Amino acid sequence: MDFLNILSGALGEVISPTTAAYALAALGLAVHFGYTGLLNFGQAGFMAMGAYGFAISILTFNAPFWAAVLVALACSVGFAFLLGIPTLRLRADYLSIVTIAAAEVVRYIVTTNKLTDVTGSAGGLNGFAGGFYALNPFPEGTYDLGFVSLSARDLWVRVAGWVLVAICCFLVWLLVRSPWGRVLKGIREDENAVRSLGKNVYSYKMQALIIGGLLGTLGGILFTLPRSSVQPANYGTELTFFLWTCLLLGGAATVLGPVLGAMLFWVVLSLTQGLLYGAISAGYITFISIPQAGQLRYIMVGIALMLLMIFRPQGMLGNKKELVFS
């Protein structure tokens, strides 16, 4: 077993674009759940809006990169209205059921064979990230970062991704410490009290849903860039639940928590996978096979989610006083 390889692979996950995409989407969930108390179980749907909005505008309508991003963001706002209008007046559990259902509806629609020309159905879409890589300012070559060495292309997608994460974190931080953010926290703690102060709770919730959704959509776009492909199977309910695990790991009502949570999530997954696969191929573990080891990771995530929620609901960075769930 090559421990050094496994370790550097796990460290590489810290800066991988997928981690950045998860961090962005989990940050969106932090706005939804951590600050506003909205139970959004459809973040995968917002990510799919990003991925498909972006890919379809480029492949079907030959849109330039920036226009495709704008179209994806517009789709996401539309999706947020669709979810929010029927449910934001209702109790939290209604929103959770409707969001998870809407995200699945999106997945069914992009998977259907009837729309193969546009969405590529089960096979997905690929080859649409050219516009993004054309913006690459780094000259060709190999860049050695100590634990990983990257091509110019890899470096560009990482730099762009993490700069985006940093900007979004900063914006969210500014937002939640503004008067607007204090209203959101008020809604989380006691909706009726905020309403009695004359605030339009419905409108604030809708704004939070849209902003968090936009972050999810940016995450969705970033998620597709490294491989330049979209697979509908990636946007199932599991994706949402992984994002929740990242969020709760780091701390729901924090700005840096989701980012830290996403990094930790991927490092732990990569480490355990590396160690398990290594142990299996070296013959130390004989009672499970490689695909079973892959399933073991999901089981681990599930148990981690339960334990987190039971023993440390505020996450690593959170303040227990701030997050008293109702």
Next chain:
Amino acid sequence: MRRLPKLARPMGLLFALLAVFAALLLSAPAGQAQTLAAPLSTSTPAPSPAESTGPPESFPNTINGVLRNAGQPVAGVTIRATGEGFSGEAVSSATGGWSIGVPVQGTYEVELDVSTLPEGVTLAEGAQNPRQVTFANTSNAGAIFPLGAGIVVQTQSFGELLVERILAGLSFGLLLALASVGLSLIFGTTGLTNFAHGEMVTLGAVLMFFFSGLGMPVWLAAVLAVVGGGLSGYLQDSGLWKPLRRRGTGIIPMMIVSIGLALAARYTIQLFFGGSTQQLPGARSPQIELGSVSISQNTLISLVISTVVVLMVAFLLLKTRIGKATRAVADNPALASASGIDVDGVIRIVWTVGGILAGLGGILWAYYRPGVTFNMGQQILLLIFAAVVLGGLGTVFGALVGSIIVGIFVEVSTIWLEADLKFVGALLIMIIVLLFRPQGILGRKERVG
């Protein structure tokens, strides 16, 4: 810190529970070979760990069917499937069954090679060959090639088609009701939206597969599987949910715990059961002709069983002491407790009954699809939610009405909608109903708040 020792016991229990299921499921692969050999005519490879690592024939999805001529299996016929940039072929076995593994779910053109048909056997007049086969969100798709000279493929009138779909939808809706009544009872008494309910559905089917794999008769395997489902509900409550309630854990954290439990349980089942689709004994049943409408025997049996069970649950709820106590707890736990009802005891019974109903629903769902897979419960979880929300969260009879509406809607919509979109309609209906009548069909307005 003071809390930890108190929690050590429930958490220990929880892991003991997981271990019990693991042990049960661990022995499942041993039984698989037998069931496959006996009543089944497909040649789906058994999901033993060694085989699932990636030889080309163990694709996750299969197109399959059985060739019969005048009731006799037809062997040695070549069938080819092309589409999605893939092509594969299979030869029908001695039982007439054939199955082609394909890499992705999509649309395939399936062609029967007429030249390989034995002497004297021809395709029925009007039978499509080649024909289109489309996967409908399940990992297997069937293709039927009617054989024989005398058989004429009939085209149905719209009315007959509609009646047929409504009958099938009623059967589907009632099996859905088994699961959603349990979910609704649990929601009503504890306030928990249980995301792990889908896994309780899967467990029933997987246990049935396991027990029948041991060579038990169908009825015994079904009874044991249903008992196993009830046990899972009982253990879940005593090992996890009751300690959490004692701690005063909120509804939302409990909901997230149930999501974690769903993930852990689903992939524990996959770990031992494998990723492929297996069939329960008697999964291929004959069609029964009722006038000009045909319905499969299994669908009809399922319709009868679930009607009887649903009526039984309704009787229990309305006429017995424990049913009254359950309704009292659902209405107001504090008041029920004050008037001498053992609230925790009632909730324990509700979880057990919920597990039993979900297990039975799982078995019927396995016959309806047909097939057992590790994620079959997850596939209908959202339909269960849709049914419960449609009828009114927490109202048992609402769940029943909602399920029947969802079931019929899903089946009837296949007349116009693509098969792979059939669940979409039901979910959209739920969203639209929330827009106009958020409390659901039978819900009371003040519950929505």
